Amino acid sequence: KAGVTQTPRYLIKTRGQQVTLSCSPISGHRSVSWYQQTPGQGLQFLFEYFSETQRNKGNFPGRFSGRQFSNSRSEMNVSTLELGDSALYLCASSPGQGPLRGYTFGSGTRLTVV
Amino acid sequence: GESVGLHLPTLSVQEGDNSIINCAYSNSASDYFIWYKQESGKGPQFIIDIRSNMDKRQGQRVTVLLNKTVKHLSLQIAATQPGDSAVYFCAENMYGGSQGNLIFGKGTKLSVKP
Numbered sequence: 228k229a230g231v232t233q234t235p236r237y238l239i240k241t242r243g244q245q246v247t248l249s250c251s252p253i254s255g256h257r258s259v260s261w262y263q264q265t266p267g268q269g270l271q272f273l274f275e276y277f278s279e280t281q282r283n284k285g286n287f288p289g290r291f292s293g294r295q296f297s298n299s300r301s302e303m304n305v306s307t308l309e310l311g312d313s314a315l316y317l318c319a320s321s322p323g324q325g326p327l328r329g330y331t332f333g334s335g336t337r338l339t340v341v
Numbered sequence: 342g343e344s345v346g347l348h349l350p351t352l353s354v355q356e357g358d359n360s361i362i363n364c365a366y367s368n369s370a371s372d373y374f375i376w377y378k379q380e381s382g383k384g385p386q387f388i389i390d391i392r393s394n395m396d397k398r399q400g401q402r403v404t405v406l407l408n409k410t411v412k413h414l415s416l417q418i419a420a421t422q423p424g425d426s427a428v429y430f431c432a433e434n435m436y437g438g439s440q441g442n443l444i445f446g447k448g449t450k451l452s453v454k455p
Contacts, residue, residue: 231384258440270385270430272442283442317384324439329375332384 229254231320231333239339245306248336252299252320258282259301260330261293264315273316276301277323308340349428353452360418360453364431364446369412371433375443376405376416378427385430388416392437418451426453 232251240246252259260283261273272285276295295301299320305312315337319330354360366374372393377385391398391405391414398405404417414431428450432443 260442262443262445269447270432270443270445272444275440275442277440282440285442319384319443321438329377329387329390329438330443331387332377334382334384 231318231331233316233318233333233336235336236334237337237339239341240308242308242310242340244308245304246308246338248303248305248316248318248338250301250303250318250320250333252301252318253331256320256322256331257299258321258323259295259299260319260321261301261303262317262319263287264317264335265313270317273303305338310340313338313340349448349450351450351452353454354421356421356423356453356455358421360416360421360425360451362416362418362429362449362451364414364416364449366412366414366431366433366446367444368433368435369409370435371444373434373436373438374405374407374414375432375434375438376403376414377430377432377445378425379430379448380427388429390438421451421453423453423455426451 234249258277260275275283279295290306293303315335317335319332321330375390376388379385389400402419406415428448430448431446
């Protein structure tokens, strides 16, 4: 059973640009959540998508957005990149309802803004 | 300016000893808790979970204890091995784990000396 796949693994972008990250969940999982991990702030929740709808949102500015497709794949977009957006971006998938055993994380996309 | 990194608590143990990693959670309404292990360059990996209607749960070599009175979680690892060296995070959730964001603790770095 394939795990959570995130692409690309590494990205280098220039300040002011925008970036799109992709996440393919475990087959059958309908929920995809996104997290930002930095040395300064740790792991912080960005948003969750379930059945193509944003179900929960963290405290990040509107420059951070996402979407989910009918096959449950999700993309995250960051516009007008700032140096502080440099981080490891992780996505996690889960069935999205009912009892579950945690969320399964991908290996992340390492974004560097220069 | 440069971000100040999180000062991760560090636990250093001898191979074969038992390890206890502690976590204080923030929200008294949280009803689902997870421990994750994160190795360098990888996403967090599920270890064990517990619901708020329990105070103890055992897995293979791991035990999680929950004290709701003082909002405290602990992870006990029996017979710690070098492969257990990683950063360990606790996470909490208010929706029984069925949706929504995970709120992560700051993490504890476990080092196992052979």
